[in-house]
Amino acid sequence: MGFEDDWRSWHASRESYAGAEYGPSALESTNWLITEPAAVDGVPGLWALTGDGGIRGSDLGTAGASVTLRGTETIRFGRRELRVFERNGTIGLRVFNPQRPQRQRFSAIDAYPPREGWRVPAVFEETPGESITITAVDGEEQDSPVAGRLHFTLDGIPLSLTVTRGAQGALSAVFADATNGIETYRFRFLPVDEPAADGSAWIDFNRAYLPPCAFSDQFVCPLPPAGNRYTASIRAGERAVILGR
Structure with a gap:
């Protein structure tokens, strides 16, 4: 398969x-719960943290039915699907609705x-022991190791791109450039292939993609670190979501 077809x-x-x-695009709400049961828009019952990493729903209809969700467990009420969401040890409840x-x-x-000109050669420099503070769109901060x-x-x-490793070990980056807010969304994500043993690598800006929060403001995406904010215009990759009438 050729470059363009790929x-x-x-x-x-x-x-x-x-x-x-x-x-x-179906994410309707992200709900930060406490141990005191509370209502969640669009779904029946009352929802609260269990205190051990789970979420419990009570008063779910007849006979006071209840359910507990943990990890990747989900439940549907009509078309809406409820999922557990964890961030920095804080547990939330997400509601996905295909009819959003x-x-x-x-x-x-x-x-x-x-x-192909936006696939640029690079040299990878490991930074063992270094971490940076990552700020999410809602202001939440956390320290993250720098790969x-x-x-x-x-x-x-000459520029540099700070990259981190995800849960599966893959390298990725969050960056901003001069097109943001004009031609493109406010920032973008970028997967990075593993460098060769000698440190040689490629950055393919054609694979820059929109963060989840471009599709729903209920996502809490990380913002680009200071070193990944460029004054240059990177006219490659995804630009914006197109909505029909």
């Missing part, structure tokens, strides 16, 4: 994921045409 296949899978029945207007209106993801930095050149200007 990119178009990736882009099609991204659109399929984004508009899926219970995909990111933004999901029903989801049409496509606008993107720049793929260009390293990728040093590269863009239009003759």
